[in-house]
Amino acid sequence: MAHSQQTAPFDYVIFGATGDLTMRKLLPALYNQLRVGHVPEEARIIGTARSSLSREEYVARAREALETFLPAEHRDDALIERFLQKVHYVTLDGTKSDHNWDDLKAVLDQSPADRIRVFYYSTAPQLFEAISENLHRFGFITPQSRVVLEKPIGTDSASARAINDGVSRFFEENQIFRIDHYLGKETVQDIIALRFANPIFNAVWSAEHIQSIQITAAETVGVEGRASYYDTSGALRDMIQNHLLQVLSLCAMEAPADLEADSVRDAKVNVLKALRPIPEEKVASETVRAQYVKGELKGKPVPGYLEELGDDSNTETYAVMRAYVDTPRWKDVPFYIRTAKRSTRKVSEVIVTFRKSASSLFRTSATSDRLVIRLQPDEGFGLALNVKNPAAAGFDLQHGTMDGKFAPADGSLIPDSYERLMLDAVRGYPALFIRRDEVEAAWAWVEPTLKAWAANKAPMAHYPAGSYGPEEARRFIATTGDAWHEDMAD
Numbered sequence: 001m002a003h004s005q006q007t008a009p010f011d012y013v014i015f016g017a018t019g020d021l022t023m024r025k026l027l028p029a030l031y032n033q034l035r036v037g038h039v040p041e042e043a044r045i046i047g048t049a050r051s052s053l054s055r056e057e058y059v060a061r062a063r064e065a066l067e068t069f070l071p072a073e074h075r076d077d078a079l080i081e082r083f084l085q086k087v088h089y090v091t092l093d094g095t096k097s098d099h100n101w102d103d104l105k106a107v108l109d110q111s112p113a114d115r116i117r118v119f120y121y122s123t124a125p126q127l128f129e130a131i132s133e134n135l136h137r138f139g140f141i142t143p144q145s146r147v148v149l150e151k152p153i154g155t156d157s158a159s160a161r162a163i164n165d166g167v168s169r170f171f172e173e174n175q176i177f178r179i180d181h182y183l184g185k186e187t188v189q190d191i192i193a194l195r196f197a198n199p200i201f202n203a204v205w206s207a208e209h210i211q212s213i214q215i216t217a218a219e220t221v222g223v224e225g226r227a228s229y230y231d232t233s234g235a236l237r238d239m240i241q242n243h244l245l246q247v248l249s250l251c252a253m254e255a256p257a258d259l260e261a262d263s264v265r266d267a268k269v270n271v272l273k274a275l276r277p278i279p280e281e282k283v284a285s286e287t288v289r290a291q292y293v294k295g296e297l298k299g300k301p302v303p304g305y306l307e308e309l310g311d312d313s314n315t316e317t318y319a320v321m322r323a324y325v326d327t328p329r330w331k332d333v334p335f336y337i338r339t340a341k342r343s344t345r346k347v348s349e350v351i352v353t354f355r356k357s358a359s360s361l362f363r364t365s366a367t368s369d370r371l372v373i374r375l376q377p378d379e380g381f382g383l384a385l386n387v388k389n390p391a392a393a394g395f396d397l398q399h400g401t402m403d404g405k406f407a408p409a410d411g412s413l414i415p416d417s418y419e420r421l422m423l424d425a426v427r428g429y430p431a432l433f434i435r436r437d438e439v440e441a442a443w444a445w446v447e448p449t450l451k452a453w454a455a456n457k458a459p460m461a462h463y464p465a466g467s468y469g470p471e472e473a474r475r476f477i478a479t480t481g482d483a484w485h486e487d488m489a490d
């Protein structure tokens, strides 16, 4: 994924500029890219939303967001002021053709006509088509324009198709950048490096040597201020359909011809299309869904999901799916995909469990070698191997562990995923964005499970907040001879 760090001057137009995502992630990401020298002096950030605000009022909100959300080591008052000089605001309902589009035009017209324009839709996806239509109607979509679509791209295959069709009426596919912030995580990209730059892994990366792969993204947070979105989504739509299937694709893909966008995306979509379907009648045995009930986290009592919501709900806050990739490389190797809210700890990781050695040389049998790819936190990898137990009189085996870090060589912090992605959109570099066929293949695979769960064809389990999940998940993984990472000795 080689590309230049340089960017030409750009105008970043954010729809949804007063929202949580803009304040928490997008503005800090652009600031940090200015800090490291990737944002040219002429660049501008033009926020838009319906809230009636003057430029000064919006800039004050942006300043507060930067002061709140930037890590202390990145905060620099002078640089914050330099950044804020780039920030503009237009009060605009993106869905209404008779609103303040002239105001947006007046701001955009201050730049040369061939300036790169990135339209970032940080709003509900139902607005995407209408905003695109208005951008087209007022002649804002130039050949140098791109559009970034926030997730979720739909809630099922049909709605994803409708959103994609709606935006495609006005933008070419090569102008459309569908965000999956997991792909912007440097550690997720490390899956490619670990697999293909290291013969010791590349040579054994198949069913012949690998027993199973588990992919987990667990969080301690509940649904926070996003209950109205989350309750219509649930864990499967929120995390598995997008982020975790992308991680699975990177773990399972064949070597791409090169690291150009379409080579990598072709390799990933081939994995998604090779996922063995889980028909509705098998959903009860191939998945687990659960909701947290009240429990305890870091010594403090935590309410259950229904209490937080203040309503009844059939929405899962925990989901596990067992996937098989039906290619010769992955013959019958289970991939366990798991996500949870209100888990014991925040962790995203990939655990590769290798087949046990068949050697009968030793007094004790070997246990499985294991590669742990820590996507976050403590970004790095661990390798657990069989070694001799030096304290034993005989030739007994035990696990010896090696540890590596994914830290930048210059000692800086790992950049936030939005930093990389927002600037890649400016550069017109789509490798870390999802192509339309990937989105649709992922929805096609999860859809029977969504339907079976909606029809209550699989039970809803429960787990206390602050635990690793329901007992049912432990029994589930044992049926294919595996255990969750937290239940392993190291």
Ligand SMILES: NC(=O)C1=CN([C@@H]2O[C@H](COP(=O)(O)OP(=O)(O)OC[C@H]3O[C@@H](n4cnc5c(N)ncnc54)[C@H](OP(=O)(O)O)[C@@H]3O)[C@@H](O)[C@H]2O)C=CC1
Binding pocket: 015, 016, 017, 018, 019, 020, 021, 022, 048, 049, 050, 051, 092, 093, 094, 095, 121, 122, 123, 124, 125, 127, 150, 151, 152, 229
């Ligand atoms: N927050 C997060 O952590 C994440 C969010 N996302 C996705 O990003 C999107 C935005 O999320 P988030 O910031 O949390 O949502 P918020 O509800 O906090 O913000 C929504 C934004 O959209 C604006 N808006 C609403 N209607 C219109 C309209 N008709 N025209 C122009 N602007 C409009 C709102 O401002 P106003 O009311 O002033 O118009 C506000 O700025 C959602 O699709 C969400 O699913 C994805 C991943 C994580």
Ligand SMILES: O=C1O[C@H](COP(=O)(O)O)[C@@H](O)[C@H](O)[C@H]1O
Binding pocket: 217, 219, 238, 239, 348
């Ligand atoms: O997209 C989402 O991701 C976050 C988790 O992201 P992470 O980078 O902290 O792992 C999740 O909290 C949110 O519900 C979901 O919409």
